[in-house]
Amino acid sequence: MYKALKKDLKKIRESVNIRVDRFLPRKDEYPKNIHKAIRHSLFAGGKGIRSYMLIKIYSIFCEDVEPIMPLAVAFEMLHTYTLIHDDLPYLDNDDFRRGKPTCHKLFGEDVALLGGDTLLIYAFDIISQMEVADKVKAEILQKFSAMAGARGLIGGQWEDVNCEGKTVDKQKLAYIHSKKTAEFIKLTATLACLLAEASEEDTELLEEYAGNIGLGFQIVDDILDIEGTFQERGKSIGKDLESKKITYPALYGLQESKDEVEKLMMRAKEILDKFHDKGLMLQRFTDYIYLSKW
Amino acid sequence: MYKALKKDLKKIRESVNIRVDRFLPRKDEYPKNIHKAIRHSLFAGGKGIRSYMLIKIYSIFCEDVEPIMPLAVAFEMLHTYTLIHDDLPYLDNDDFRRGKPTCHKLFGEDVALLGGDTLLIYAFDIISQMEVADKVKAEILQKFSAMAGARGLIGGQWEDVNCEGKTVDKQKLAYIHSKKTAEFIKLTATLACLLAEASEEDTELLEEYAGNIGLGFQIVDDILDIEGTFQERGKSIGKDLESKKITYPALYGLQESKDEVEKLMMRAKEILDKFHDKGLMLQRFTDYIYLSKW
Numbered sequence: 001m002y003k004a005l006k007k008d009l010k011k012i013r014e015s016v017n018i019r020v021d022r023f024l025p026r027k028d029e030y031p032k033n034i035h036k037a038i039r040h041s042l043f044a045g046g047k048g049i050r051s052y053m054l055i056k057i058y059s060i061f062c063e064d065v066e067p068i069m070p071l072a073v074a075f076e077m078l079h080t081y082t083l084i085h086d087d088l089p090y091l092d093n094d095d096f097r098r099g100k101p102t103c104h105k106l107f108g109e110d111v112a113l114l115g116g117d118t119l120l121i122y123a124f125d126i127i128s129q130m131e132v133a134d135k136v137k138a139e140i141l142q143k144f145s146a147m148a149g150a151r152g153l154i155g156g157q158w159e160d161v162n163c164e165g166k167t168v169d170k171q172k173l174a175y176i177h178s179k180k181t182a183e184f185i186k187l188t189a190t191l192a193c194l195l196a197e198a199s200e201e202d203t204e205l206l207e208e209y210a211g212n213i214g215l216g217f218q219i220v221d222d223i224l225d226i227e228g229t230f231q232e233r234g235k236s237i238g239k240d241l242e243s244k245k246i247t248y249p250a251l252y253g254l255q256e257s258k259d260e261v262e263k264l265m266m267r268a269k270e271i272l273d274k275f276h277d278k279g280l281m282l283q284r285f286t287d288y289i290y291l292s293k294w
Numbered sequence: 295m296y297k298a299l300k301k302d303l304k305k306i307r308e309s310v311n312i313r314v315d316r317f318l319p320r321k322d323e324y325p326k327n328i329h330k331a332i333r334h335s336l337f338a339g340g341k342g343i344r345s346y347m348l349i350k351i352y353s354i355f356c357e358d359v360e361p362i363m364p365l366a367v368a369f370e371m372l373h374t375y376t377l378i379h380d381d382l383p384y385l386d387n388d389d390f391r392r393g394k395p396t397c398h399k400l401f402g403e404d405v406a407l408l409g410g411d412t413l414l415i416y417a418f419d420i421i422s423q424m425e426v427a428d429k430v431k432a433e434i435l436q437k438f439s440a441m442a443g444a445r446g447l448i449g450g451q452w453e454d455v456n457c458e459g460k461t462v463d464k465q466k467l468a469y470i471h472s473k474k475t476a477e478f479i480k481l482t483a484t485l486a487c488l489l490a491e492a493s494e495e496d497t498e499l500l501e502e503y504a505g506n507i508g509l510g511f512q513i514v515d516d517i518l519d520i521e522g523t524f525q526e527r528g529k530s531i532g533k534d535l536e537s538k539k540i541t542y543p544a545l546y547g548l549q550e551s552k553d554e555v556e557k558l559m560m561r562a563k564e565i566l567d568k569f570h571d572k573g574l575m576l577q578r579f580t581d582y583i584y585l586s587k588w
């Protein structure tokens with residue numbers, strides 16, 4: 001069912017990877033271990049959902065995706081930095097990620113710490129080198145750093161770790177999901193539309209679309225931690241329950257979680273309808289995110 | 295002897311701290327621990343050498359230092375992020391810094407990890423908000439991230455940790471000192487001159503000056519680890535020897551280290567002479583860095 005989509009995901013992932021490869025120092029360049037570790041995590045087989053959405057939303061408006069490619073690389077770098085630091089024993093203490101040993105298991109905690117730092121810096125570095133109007137660049141940087149900082153992603157990471165084993169309410173869960181995943185993914189729409197000079201109306205719609213995907217993706221991830229298998233997920237199963245991490249199903253129950261996912265999906269697809277043919281591949285992508293895994 | 299200088303250092307440190315305070319979320323803002331930890335480390339009594347040099351070099355050319363203040367904040371944030379991550383048990387495992395418990399000792403390793411990440415992001419954030427020509431901003435960002443990345447600071451940090459207990463040569467030591475300290479401090483001259491629209495000749499001279507201060511400062515630090523006291527240094531003494539860290543005196547001997555410092559100082563002061571009265575306070579500062587401590 002998802003043959004065309006999977007081909008498209010793969011094609012875009014590969015073309016992003018080529019840019020990543022071109023931007024990064026070679027793996028034998030000094031300091032070797034850091035560069036090896038970064039490459040390991042960046043090329044560990046992630047689907048590249050953030051860069052895919054960024055590029056596909058941009059291409060609703062513009063045929064030539066070249067101008068947005070550096071930003072796609074920055075999104076993958078920022079995402080990978082959060083994974084590397086999250087997996088460290090100080091935070092989630094995860095041994096597997098995408099079916100492979102995590103960065104610190106392979107390269108040591110010192111390398112993983114500095115490797116994550118490096119990716120964070122590289123993400124800003126590649127944005128600062130983009131060939132776009134300087135004013136647009138400054139706006140991208142501001143939105144990107146606001147999303148990544150303590151009022152954004154890091155706030156979500158912190159609460160996620162901090163709430164383990166505690167009783168938390170729905171408001172706190174919404175905060176974590178929003179900061180850790182949904183706003184990150186929503187920013188793909190904001191910045192794709194900014195670069196594509198999309199109308200305010202289209203920008204708002206696509207931000208809502210991306211926000212729905214972000215939240216839905218997080219809930220699906222929580223559900224799969226209960227219903228999935230190691231093989232499907234590439235990481236340890238039941239770990240959320242074991243570590244008493246709060247999840248959507250834990251607070252709302254499995255059925256309500258699935259209903260919520262369906263609601264988000266319906267609205268996401270309704271938005272895409274407005275873009276007709278231009279949104280076709282994103283329609284498939286939306287189905288895939290929401291339905292293909294259980 | 296250094297009364298006027300100390301007053302000036304204090305005045306500038308305070309005015310930078312006011313900007314830091316204004317930029318940061320309040321310490322009771324969510325996520326509280328992260329913001330408390332960041333404030334602890336930023337206000338832990340560091341001399342603020344980087345921001346001082348940036349501002350003083352800039353004011354050789356421009357009276358109003360307002361335009362460079364956000365960059366001064368960014369330098370202190372980047373510097374503090376490296377200290378927080380360096381002190382973590384994964385790297386140097388230090389319990390004291392500037393006479394106070396290190397960030398992770400007070401707030402936990404998880405907070406210190408995310409707090410360091412936050413400061414790194416904030417450094418880019420505040421630069422991206424600077425009120426300078428967008429072209430200049432892009433250039434600042436590129437130079438700043440190049441210095442901070444794995445080809446710069448992080449490369450130096452990695453080799454510094456990685457070489458503990460190993461036999462290393464003078465070339466490796468020069469690499470570490472250059473990447474970890476000297477190039478960082480040299481960048482204060484590069485960017486101060488860029489913002490002040492200084493001539494190419496003046497920029498090169500002041501870069502040499504700042505590079506000398508950076509290297510000299512590092513050698514002095516190594517010497518003080520042998521000859522200093524805990525009270526003078528605010529951190530554990532003899533730690534370099536104990537952890538078999540390579541230092542300048544270990545490779546060159548104490549006397550040759552002191553001679554090298556003197557040579558660097560003479561050249562630094564010779565450069566400042568060319569700026570006459572405008573360089574007076576930096577003359578005092580140079581003496582202070584090199585001579586006041588042994």
